[in-house]
Amino acid sequence: MxxxxxxxxxxxxxxxxxxxxxxxxxxxxxxxxKYARFECPTGDxxxxxxxxxxxxxxxxxxxxxxxxxxxATVARLRGHGISFESEPRNQPWLWREATLRDPDGNAICLFxxxxxxxxxxxxxx
Numbered sequence: 001m002x003x004x005x006x007x008x009x010x011x012x013x014x015x016x017x018x019x020x021x022x023x024x025x026x027x028x029x030x031x032x033x034k035y036a037r038f039e040c041p042t043g044d045x046x047x048x049x050x051x052x053x054x055x056x057x058x059x060x061x062x063x064x065x066x067x068x069x070x071x072a073t074v075a076r077l078r079g080h081g082i083s084f085e086s087e088p089r090n091q092p093w094l095w096r097e098a099t100l101r102d103p104d105g106n107a108i109c110l111f112x113x114x115x116x117x118x119x120x121x122x123x124x125x
Contacts, residue, residue, distance in 0.1 A: 005047060007049065025039065066110075073110060083100065
């Protein structure tokens with residue numbers, strides 16, 4: 001099995017397209033006002049948004065996007081007007097993370113984990 005895509009709800013798909021393009025995703029399907037799909041800049045996974053009547057209730061979905069250089073990515077996104085809820089910081093699970101929300105309140109975590117992404121010291125054999 002392999003993860004193909006993650007889809008999150010949006011009350012305004014056109015607004016979400018603009019946001020996720022600023023984040024760095026490549027738009028590959030635009031079916032306004034109902035749906036949009038993006039490719040991630042690296043890897044094979046895709047990400048999509050679909051029209052919903054209302055934003056998800058908290059805590060909702062948390063989507064993780066891996067970055068080769070988290071601090072540089074956060075600085076670049078700030079330059080594109082993206083606001084963050086938390087600054088890049090090292091976590092006890094050996095990942096460096098920064099969090100933000102999309103225009104509908106969906107939580108996004110940008111992270112850098114290196115070998116600890118799939119192989120932390122406590123991984124089961």
